[in-house]
Structure formats: structure tokens, C-alpha cells
Amino acid sequence: MKVSLFITCLCDTITPDVGKDTVQLLERFGCEVDFPVGQTCCGQPAYNSGYKSESAKAMKQMIKAFEPSEFVVGPSGSCVQMIKEYPKVLKDEPEWRERAGRLAEKTYELTQFLVDVLKIENVGSTFKGTATYHPSCHMTRLLGVKDAPRILLENVEGLNLIDLPLKEDCCGFGGTFAVKNSAISGEMVQEKAEHIGETKADYLIGGDMGCLMNMGGRLRRNKQEVKVLHIAQVLNSQ
Amino acid sequence: MSIKIGSKAYAERIQDGIDNSFMRKAVSSAQGRFRTGRLKAAEELGDWEDWRTLGEEIRSHTMENLDYYLHQLSEEVEKRGGTVFFAETAEEANAYVQEIAKKKQAKKVVKSKSMVTEEIGLNEALAESGCEVVESDLGEWILQLDEDPPSHIVTPALHKNKEQIRETFVKKKGYTKSDDPVELAAFAREQLRQDFLSADIGVTGCNFAVAESGAVTLVTNEGNARMVTSLPDTQISVMGMERIVPTWEDLEVVVSLLTRAAVGQKLTSYITALTGTRLEDEVDGPEDFHLVIVDNGRSKILGTEFQSALHCIRCAACINACPVYRHVGGHSYGSIYPGPIGAVLTPLLDGYEDHKELPYASSLCAACTEACPVKIPLHEHLIMHREIIVERERMNAKSEEIMMKGFAKWASTPAAYKMSTKMARTALKPWTKDEHIENGPGPLKGWTDQRDFPAPPKKSFREWYKHREERRNG
Ligand code: SF4
Numbered sequence: 012m013k014v015s016l017f018i019t020c021l022c023d024t025i026t027p028d029v030g031k032d033t034v035q036l037l038e039r040f041g042c043e044v045d046f047p048v049g050q051t052c053c054g055q056p057a058y059n060s061g062y063k064s065e066s067a068k069a070m071k072q073m074i075k076a077f078e079p080s081e082f083v084v085g086p087s088g089s090c091v092q093m094i095k096e097y098p099k100v101l102k103d104e105p106e107w108r109e110r111a112g113r114l115a116e117k118t119y120e121l122t123q124f125l126v127d128v129l130k131i132e133n134v135g136s137t138f139k140g141t142a143t144y145h146p147s148c149h150m151t152r153l154l155g156v157k158d159a160p161r162i163l164l165e166n167v168e169g170l171n172l173i174d175l176p177l178k179e180d181c182c183g184f185g186g187t188f189a190v191k192n193s194a195i196s197g198e199m200v201q202e203k204a205e206h207i208g209e210t211k212a213d214y215l216i217g218g219d220m221g222c223l224m225n226m227g228g229r230l231r232r233n234k235q236e237v238k239v240l241h242i243a244q245v246l247n248s249q
Numbered sequence: 250m251s252i253k254i255g256s257k258a259y260a261e262r263i264q265d266g267i268d269n270s271f272m273r274k275a276v277s278s279a280q281g282r283f284r285t286g287r288l289k290a291a292e293e294l295g296d297w298e299d300w301r302t303l304g305e306e307i308r309s310h311t312m313e314n315l316d317y318y319l320h321q322l323s324e325e326v327e328k329r330g331g332t333v334f335f336a337e338t339a340e341e342a343n344a345y346v347q348e349i350a351k352k353k354q355a356k357k358v359v360k361s362k363s364m365v366t367e368e369i370g371l372n373e374a375l376a377e378s379g380c381e382v383v384e385s386d387l388g389e390w391i392l393q394l395d396e397d398p399p400s401h402i403v404t405p406a407l408h409k410n411k412e413q414i415r416e417t418f419v420k421k422k423g424y425t426k427s428d429d430p431v432e433l434a435a436f437a438r439e440q441l442r443q444d445f446l447s448a449d450i451g452v453t454g455c456n457f458a459v460a461e462s463g464a465v466t467l468v469t470n471e472g473n474a475r476m477v478t479s480l481p482d483t484q485i486s487v488m489g490m491e492r493i494v495p496t497w498e499d500l501e502v503v504v505s506l507l508t509r510a511a512v513g514q515k516l517t518s519y520i521t522a523l524t525g526t527r528l529e530d531e532v533d534g535p536e537d538f539h540l541v542i543v544d545n546g547r548s549k550i551l552g553t554e555f556q557s558a559l560h561c562i563r564c565a566a567c568i569n570a571c572p573v574y575r576h577v578g579g580h581s582y583g584s585i586y587p588g589p590i591g592a593v594l595t596p597l598l599d600g601y602e603d604h605k606e607l608p609y610a611s612s613l614c615a616a617c618t619e620a621c622p623v624k625i626p627l628h629e630h631l632i633m634h635r636e637i638i639v640e641r642e643r644m645n646a647k648s649e650e651i652m653m654k655g656f657a658k659w660a661s662t663p664a665a666y667k668m669s670t671k672m673a674r675t676a677l678k679p680w681t682k683d684e685h686i687e688n689g690p691g692p693l694k695g696w697t698d699q700r701d702f703p704a705p706p707k708k709s710f711r712e713w714y715k716h717r718e719e720r721r722n723g
Pocket of ligand 1: 563565567568621
């Protein structure tokens with residue numbers, strides 16, 4: 012199966028290791044992976060701030076970059092969800108709307124792709140440790156990927172998964188919200204950090220780099236010794 | 250009062266909310282109770298999603314045929330001896346009620362909780378015409394004594410604890426007993442009883458008017474609406490023009506959704522239905538009944554992308570689900586409509602000028618949208634507001650606009666994008682310590698005020714991938 016990697020801008024610049032794990036994971040299951048270099052950012056920062064025409068420029072670039080691809084897979088629920096919104100955003104430009112629709116249809120979040128398309132529930136990995144999982148908002152509520160990450164994690168050997176209290180509450184990231192409404196966002200991520208602390212887990216696992224950076228940054232500021240991992244890193248661990 | 254409450258600036262209101270640790274504790278524990286209640290009640294219904302779909306259908310059908318149903322409603326009300334008045338503005342609505350008060354030479358008005366009278370500032374208008382106005386809903390009564398605006402649409406005094414309530418009673422009403430809720434409530438009841446008996450006019454809101462029968466229905470837990478509507482001779486109900494359902498069957502659905510979504514009750518304690526005036530052989534009910542239907546900006550929302558905001562049944566499920574509300578409380582919104590629905594509705598009714606920050610007071614986590622029993626896409630409405638603020642109203646900061654223009658250029662030019670990811674590390678070097686930035690420049694400041702930022706590693710993913718390809722291809 013031919014899979015094009017959608018390595019989000021944060022993943023590309025800040026956590027390239029997550030990208031590498033994504034590549035290895037997909038290759039492990041026989042996917043022929045490529046990385047279209049024309050890809051940039053999904054456009055979400057501008058879109059969610061109200062800059063529709065600016066975000067449309069990013070969207071069109073992404074549509075062009077992935078046009079030849081068969082499947083597009085990215086390690087981020089939020090950015091994948093943004094791509095799913097493209098047809099709606101570009102609804103007034105029929106030609107682009109159609110091209111956006113084709114991209115939206117073939118784009119998957121990593122765990123969604125593994126479980127729904129490749130039909131894999133056990134990736135055969137081993138990871139020793141106690142961890143808690145934060146189901147990020149866009150991945151669960153908007154993209155509707157709720158079970159896939161849980162199923163995959165439950166099948167990782169050696170992993171002791173502890174439920175995170177009020178896990179469905181937003182961590183306070185929200186893209187530019189974290190900067191624009193920094194004070195409120197700070198209170199939200201502080202509450203999240205406290206809940207993470209309550210689990211006494213050594214690791215925090217998530218499927219969205221933005222949220223992980225937010226929670227990780229606050230945990231570090233609080234001097235809480237919890238290691239933050241993207242789900243691809245856990246699934247690719249041997 | 251009007252939609253807008255207080256005069257403090259947004260940032261100050263937010264800080265007040267964050268600093269009020271008592272309020273935040275009260276809010277978060279109430280949210281906890283309401284959320285579990287809602288989930289449990291939804292589970293009991295079994296097919297919650299079907300119910301939501303039904304609720305949404307009823308609401309959107311009603312909004313699409315609002316003219317028809319409002320016409321039917323007013324005919325039915327008049328058939329039963331009532332008088333209907335359509336008020337386009339808050340001023341018109343207030344003037345109409347003032348006129349009735351004058352005619353009746355009213356001295357005292359008792360009220361049952363109503364957001365719309367709050368929205369139009371009816372209490373102030375009545376006070377101006379020399380009427381004493383008494384709120385009869387316990388929460389509202391406390392707020393009225395304390396001259397404090399509501400902070401939640403279902404439990405308006407959520408931000409107060411029993412000690413504070415006792416203090417208010419002592420100061421304003423000469424109360425002498427303890428802060429035991431039973432004693433507090435008994436005292437309030439005793440006080441209010443006098444008001445019910447001596448009032449000349451009863452004013453209520455309206456949860457839903459039923460078009461087919463001309464009935465105004467009120468959902469309460471204290472039964473106070475029954476006192477307000479059965480004791481005084483003159484009865485005035487004030488409703489927002491969207492608070493209407495076509496039939497009794499529809500009412501059953503929306504009331505079930507309302508009580509379950511609000512606090513997790515299967516049923517509310519009281520549903521009062523007012524239908525016209527007292528008939529000859531009836532012992533109680535008003536002699537004179539008026540229904541004031543308030544537009545106050547609502548009809549402008551019809552036919553726009555925001556129409557579904559009018560579907561709202563004021564259950565507060567979105568408020569109870571919202572993590573932002575949890576940390577800042579209701580007063581931070583500067584509006585009598587707080588929380589996600591408030592952030593959507595307030596700028597629609599009262600313009601962007603005073604409320605342009607509200608649509609940004611959300612991380613777009615969509616917990617509100619998921620909770621809403623009539624499926625209003627609240628977070629999408631918030632994005633739409635932002636779009637209007639930026640592209641139509643042009644109220645955005647110039648610096649932000651320049652940044653976003655830069656973003657567009659960067660994200661649509663792969664070469665520029667590639668270059669910048671390569672340079673990021675170098676550019677951030679001066680602020681980097683231990684592979685982290687604790688005190689970042691420019692746009693990073695808001696971020697690093699609250700949390701650390703990881704410094705970009707030496708090699709980006711695309712560089713790693715390129716090398717890997719080169720190695721592979723020899
Ligand atoms: S927007 Fe939906 S959830 Fe919020 S109060 Fe209205 S009906 Fe309830």
C-alpha cells in the first residue's frame with residue numbers, strides 16, 4: 012500500500028523523532044512510504060483565528076502537494092481534522108472544493124489508519140512503564156477517533172495504562188488560544204497537569220503534538236517528572 | 250440591566266475570574282455534578298443521539314417557519330382573552346410594560362426568573378416608574394438583594410456560597426439565623442410569601458410558548474412561577490421571539506431535553522402552563538394577561554449562518570461542559586449570557602464593539618458542541634465570529650494581520666517553509682537554555698508566560714528524510 016506522510020509543521024520542526032517513528036511503523040506493516048516535499052502547514056492557525064483567506068492559501072498548497080497520493084497519513088488528529096474541513100472552507104470555489112474533497116477522503120490520522128484501514132489492533136510492540144493517555148479534543152470530538160488509540164495502546168506489551176481524571180477536558184492548547192488567551196490557557200493546562208500528577212504515571216501519551224507540547228511545557232515548568240510521548244513513539248517501541 | 254454587565258475591560262474581568270478561587274471551586278464542583286447528571290440522564294434515555302436529532306429538527310423547523318408560528322401563537326393567545334404585543338426593541342417592550350403598570354397603578358411586581366427581562370433591563374424600567382420589583386426565584390432573589398448580575402443561565406447565583414448568602418440576608422433583610430441552607434430557604438420563602446400576596450402584577454419569562462394552544466410554559470424547580478402566575482390579577486409574560494414550539498408534543502421533547510441536559514433531571518419539579526385569562530367559573534388566574542414577544546435583534550439572525558444559535562433552549566449544558574467557563578466564571582463574559590452560547594449570542598444581539606474578545610475566549614475544544622442537546626455547532630459559530638471580526642469588521646490587531654499574511658506566504662511557498670524550519674533553531678538560539686525556551690520573544694511570550702517551549706532540534710524531519718532517501722538511493 013502506498014502511503015504519503017503528512018508530517019505536520021510542529022512535528023517537522025520540533026519533534027522530528029515522532030515523524031521517524033511514524034515512518035518506521037508504517038513500513039513495518041508493509042506500507043510504501045513517501046514524503047511529498049510540497050507540504051507545509053495545514054492552515055489551522057490562520058483558520059481558527061478567523062483568517063479564512065490566508066488559511067485558504069495554505070490549504071491549496073497542501074491540496075496540490077498531496078494530489079498524486081493514494082493515502083495520506085499524519086500523526087496528528089487535529090491537523091488531519093483540519094484537512095477534513097477543507098471542502099467546507101473552500102465551498103465557494105467549486106474546482107478547489109472538489110480537489111479538497113478528494114484529499115479529505117483519503118486522509119487519515121495514524122492510529123485511525125492502522126486500525127480502520129490496515130486492520131491492525133496489535134502492533135506487536137513492547138513498552139515497559141506506567142502511562143496515562145490524554146485524548147485530545149479535535150481527535151476525539153471532531154475527527155471521531157476515540158477507540159483506535161486505546162485499542163492499540165492496550166495491546167502494547169508491558170504498558171500499564173492508567174485512566175486520566177477528567178480526560179475529556181481540553182488541555183488549554185487550542186493553537187493560538189494558548190498565546191492569545193494565555194492566562195486562561197495557563198489555568199487549563201495547570202489543572203490538566205494536576206490530573207496527570209494524580210495518576211502517578213511516569214509517561215503521558217497523546218496523539219497531537221500541539222497538546223503534548225502544551226502539557227509537556229507546563230509539566231516541565233512545574234518540575235513534574237513526567238515524560239511526554241507521542242503515541243507513535245510508544246507504538247514503535249521494541 | 251442590559252446584555253452587557255459591568256464596565257471592566259475583558260483582561261481585567263478574566264483576571265478577576267481567575268483570582269476568585271472560591272468561585273472557581275464552586276463552579277468546578279457544580280460542573281462535575283451537572284456533567285455526570287447529564288451523562289446519566291442521557292444514558293437512561295438510551296438513544297440520546299436520536300433525541301438530539303429530534304430536538305434539532307423541531308428547533309430548525311420552528312425557526313424556518315417562525316412567522317407562521319408566531320402568528321398562530323398570537324391568534325391563539327387572543328382567542329383566550331390575552332393581549333399580544335410584538336416589541337421590536339428593548340425600549341418598546343419596557344414602555345409597553347410600564348404602560349400597563351401605570352394603568353393598573355401598580356406598586357409591586359413579582360417576577361419569576363427570566364433571562365429576556367434581564368436582557369432588556371425591565372426591572373430598572375419598572376423601578377423608574379415607581380414599582381417595587383421582587384425576583385421570586387431564590388437565586389435571582391439573592392442576586393437582587395446583593396445587586397449582583399447572574400453568572401449562569403440555569404443556576405444564576407452559582408458563584409455564591411451559603412456564608413455569602415447569609416451575610417446578604419443579614420445585611421439586607423435583618424436575618425438572624427444560621428447559614429444552614431434549609432433555614433436560609435425557609436427565610437426566603439417567608440419573605441417572598443408577603444410579596445406574592447401583595448403584588449399587583451406578576452411578570453414571568455417563558456421557556457416555551459406552544460403555538461397551537463397559545464400557552465406559555467414555564468419550567469421551574471421551586472414552583473415560584475405558580476405563585477407569580479396565580480396570585481396577582483395582572484399577568485405579563487415576556488418571551489424572546491424564538492422561544493416557541495409548534496405543538497404540545499414538541500414541547501414534551503424539548504422539555505425532556507432541557508431538564509436532562511441542564512442538570513440531569515428526568516423531569517423538572519414544575520411545569521406551569523398559562524393559557525389566557527381566568528374564565529368565569531375559575532377561581533384563580535389573572536384577569537388580564539399580556540404576552541410580550543421581544544425581537545431585540547433576533548430577527549437579524551434569521552437567515553444568516555448563525556440561525557441555529559436561535560435553536561438554543563437555555564439548558565446551560567454547554568456552559569457546564571466548558572473548561573474556560575470553569576476557570577473564569579460567568580461574570581468574565583461581561584454579558585448576561587455567559588459561556589459558549591453567550592460568546593455566540595452576545596455579539597449577535599449586542600454587536601461586536603463591546604464583545605469582540607468573547608469569540609476568542611475558547612480553545613475550540615468543542616465540548617460545548619458535543620453537549621448541546623439541540624446540536625448547535627457552537628465552536629463553528631465562534632470561528633465564524635472570528636472570521637467576521639477579522640474580514641468584515643476589521644477589528645483585528647494590525648500586527649496580527651501582518652503575521653497572518655506572513656503565515657499565508659510561508660505556508661503556500663514550500664521553499665520559504667523549508668528555509669524557515671531550517672533557521673528556526675538558529676533564530677531561537679539566544680533564548681534557548683537546556684534545549685528549552687523559558688522566556689520567549691514576540692509571539693512566544695504568551696506561550697512561555699505559562700509553560701516552557703521546546704527548542705527545535707538540529708535536524709528537521711524533512712532533512713532527516715532527505716538524507717535517508719539519499720542514502721537509500723546510493
Ligand atoms: S447552546 Fe445548546 S447547550 Fe448551550 S444552552 Fe443553548 S441549548 Fe443548551
